[in-house]
Amino acid sequence: MKKILEVKNLKKHFLIPNPKLFAPDEALKAVNDVTFDVYAGETLGIVGESGCGKSTLGRTILQVLKPTGGDVIYHQPDVDNHLDDSINLSELKKKDLIIARKEMQIIFQDPLASLNPRMTIGEIIGEPLLLYRKHMNKKEREEEVLQWMERVGLLRGMYNRYPHEFSGGQCQRIGIARAMILGPKIIVCDEAVSALDVSIQAQVVNLLQSLQQKFNTTFLFISHDLSVVRYISDRILVLYLGKVMEIASKDQIYNTSRHPYTKALISAVPIPNPKLERERERFDLKGEIPSQIHPPSGCVFRTRCPYADDLCSQKTPQTEEVEPGHFISCHHWKKH
Amino acid sequence: MNENENNNILLDVKNLTTTFSTQEGNVAAVNDLSFQIKAGETLGVVGESGSGKSQLFMSILGLLANNGKAEGSVKYKGKEILNQKKTLEEIRGDRLSMIFQDSMTSLNPFVKISDQLTEVLMVHRGISYNDALNEAINMLDMVSIPRAKTRVHRYPHEFSGGMRQRVMIAMSLICKPDLLIADEPTTALDVTVQAQILDIIDNLKKELNMAVVMITHDLGVVARVAENVMVMYGGRAIEKGTVDEIFYTPSHPYTAGLLASMPRLDDDSNKALYTIQGSPPNLQNLPVGCAFSPRCEYVMDQCKTSVPPLECFDVNRHRACFLDNYQDLIENINRGQ
Numbered sequence: 001m002k003k004i005l006e007v008k009n010l011k012k013h014f015l016i017p018n019p020k021l022f023a024p025d026e027a028l029k030a031v032n033d034v035t036f037d038v039y040a041g042e043t044l045g046i047v048g049e050s051g052c053g054k055s056t057l058g059r060t061i062l063q064v065l066k067p068t069g070g071d072v073i074y075h076q077p078d079v080d081n082h083l084d085d086s087i088n089l090s091e092l093k094k095k096d097l098i099i100a101r102k103e104m105q106i107i108f109q110d111p112l113a114s115l116n117p118r119m120t121i122g123e124i125i126g127e128p129l130l131l132y133r134k135h136m137n138k139k140e141r142e143e144e145v146l147q148w149m150e151r152v153g154l155l156r157g158m159y160n161r162y163p164h165e166f167s168g169g170q171c172q173r174i175g176i177a178r179a180m181i182l183g184p185k186i187i188v189c190d191e192a193v194s195a196l197d198v199s200i201q202a203q204v205v206n207l208l209q210s211l212q213q214k215f216n217t218t219f220l221f222i223s224h225d226l227s228v229v230r231y232i233s234d235r236i237l238v239l240y241l242g243k244v245m246e247i248a249s250k251d252q253i254y255n256t257s258r259h260p261y262t263k264a265l266i267s268a269v270p271i272p273n274p275k276l277e278r279e280r281e282r283f284d285l286k287g288e289i290p291s292q293i294h295p296p297s298g299c300v301f302r303t304r305c306p307y308a309d310d311l312c313s314q315k316t317p318q319t320e321e322v323e324p325g326h327f328i329s330c331h332h333w334k335k336h
Numbered sequence: 337m338n339e340n341e342n343n344n345i346l347l348d349v350k351n352l353t354t355t356f357s358t359q360e361g362n363v364a365a366v367n368d369l370s371f372q373i374k375a376g377e378t379l380g381v382v383g384e385s386g387s388g389k390s391q392l393f394m395s396i397l398g399l400l401a402n403n404g405k406a407e408g409s410v411k412y413k414g415k416e417i418l419n420q421k422k423t424l425e426e427i428r429g430d431r432l433s434m435i436f437q438d439s440m441t442s443l444n445p446f447v448k449i450s451d452q453l454t455e456v457l458m459v460h461r462g463i464s465y466n467d468a469l470n471e472a473i474n475m476l477d478m479v480s481i482p483r484a485k486t487r488v489h490r491y492p493h494e495f496s497g498g499m500r501q502r503v504m505i506a507m508s509l510i511c512k513p514d515l516l517i518a519d520e521p522t523t524a525l526d527v528t529v530q531a532q533i534l535d536i537i538d539n540l541k542k543e544l545n546m547a548v549v550m551i552t553h554d555l556g557v558v559a560r561v562a563e564n565v566m567v568m569y570g571g572r573a574i575e576k577g578t579v580d581e582i583f584y585t586p587s588h589p590y591t592a593g594l595l596a597s598m599p600r601l602d603d604d605s606n607k608a609l610y611t612i613q614g615s616p617p618n619l620q621n622l623p624v625g626c627a628f629s630p631r632c633e634y635v636m637d638q639c640k641t642s643v644p645p646l647e648c649f650d651v652n653r654h655r656a657c658f659l660d661n662y663q664d665l666i667e668n669i670n671r672g673q
Contacts, residue, residue, distance in 0.1 A: 049526040049527075049528060049529075050497075050526055167615050169615055170615075197384040197385055197553065197615075197616060198384060198553060198555070198594055198597055198598055199384060199593065199594060199597055199611070199612040199615075199616070200384075200615055200616075201597075202597035202598070202599075202609040202610065202611045202612070203611045203613075205599070205609055206608055206609055206611055209608075224526065224527070226527065226601060227556070227598070227599045227600055227601045228599045230599065230601055230604075231599035231600075231603075231609065232599075251604065254601070254604070255604075264528060265527060265528065266601065267531075268527040268528045268530065268531040269527050269556065269601050270530075270531075270534075270554070270556030270557050270559060270560040271556055271559065271560075271600060271601050271602050272555035272556045272558070272559045272583065272595065272598055272600060273559055273583065273600070273602060274559040274560075274579045274580050274583050274584075275580070276559075276602060277556075277559045277560045282531070284528075284531055284532065284535070285528045285531075285532075288496055288498050288499070288528075288529060289526075
């Protein structure tokens, strides 16, 4: 498969004012040296607890947040093979970045808050066209918007209504239409279905999947809900305190994970199957995610890891490929 | 029912109806609902947003907003408590207590944890501050808050979300209640912390022989903790039964659809998720007849005109649906996809 994104040693640090007078500011390392590839047309699930940096990672890749270090290389899928198709997004000037942006979009968690309450949904969905398809006249724009409204399951008659008239599920459909209208190659879904009711969540998940098949879009699906991620993803990246713990295909992650954090995360998810729940063996994690300003030395997960020893506190584990396509950062992956 | 079973009933709710008067007219959040909770039982209450699951228990505890009105009967150990301000003040926080979803807005940000925890005991038990403080520290230990002795004197903002939810649990359990009502207690938390909190509730329940009501939209959580389940839709109970009955042989199309539309961690078949069409009803204008009828694929003429009553059709098994052939709803759904 063809790579569409290469994320190399990506870092995003936020400076936090030091409470002590005259002391230097401290860095909160939200994304700390993250490397992975994304393949064209796939869905890469990004999971982790709150505060692990998954949203920051999504935004840094899109250059909504300026990276502190590292590269995000975008391979344009439509360019002929013998030409150089790569663009380093983190080095682009603002003007070029605006052009590159139309190929990557984001869908946010809170469906209502991410829509401007004073714009009609026709204006909201059509706004990207105003910016990037300047040659279109009003009529063409409207036709394009109406077509997209139909594709995401909204009625044509809703064109002139305002966001507050819609339910959460419908608002999320509006957000999806707005993100898809320019035909982007990559979409970051940041907790896109987390705020929805179960019955609505299934509708939106199915909609995302059918749109992906139709337009061959690449999804970065950020979520804390491991059941949804398992359902929608091809590959999964597990993040903890800004570091990659494990990257693998979803079957490898859910069936043959070799990282203690991934195992703990999966075993903590309750399954809607009472008999299974009663018999299931649990691998409980103690405590909570430590401070991101002063993360543990060595392996960041060691304070909650049942296998941690001296080596883990002294040396940061490198990411190893333990079988094809299965990457792990753990000193002791062979032991468990 | 014999005498013994009667004594065992902690909470007996009969024909509870809650209405809110708003500018757009009256809104019925809970419609003619009846159920019982036995001592030591864990009841899961499942429903989507707007199903009335939270308002049901707010009505029982007398915590409705000013424009809300509850009618019917709620008996705690045989004594009427619905709208009985005085009685409720005595037992609320003592015999019946509640944990809310959002721990930051439920704790007073200006008051130290120590004062918030001891207040309950000093009011209900009339003991001294020092005794209450010791009890509070014990309770924080029980919910696994490290260094409880020093942390008890901190303010809510100094705790993380998971820790605050533990403080809430400690506060609601400090009087060793007979019934704990937990309203989405883990929804805002990470799965790893959720697992810890559910374990804590489970252990304390066994230790104190307390009954628990778990209000949630997460069917996984229900499968994990509940013995009995009540499914709500449009302000009514539409199905009741044991957790195994509800999950393996649902008798209402809504329950079956809900189960089939959840992505599951134990499922590696890649078939499309079942979807219930449409969205949950607006309580302000519920459809005539069965509230689920506009979304139901088994809808019949009868459903559009009259509301199906909640009827008992097996031992302690209830359903509110006119559909006769409900034995293999789940298989029908799976075949249809």
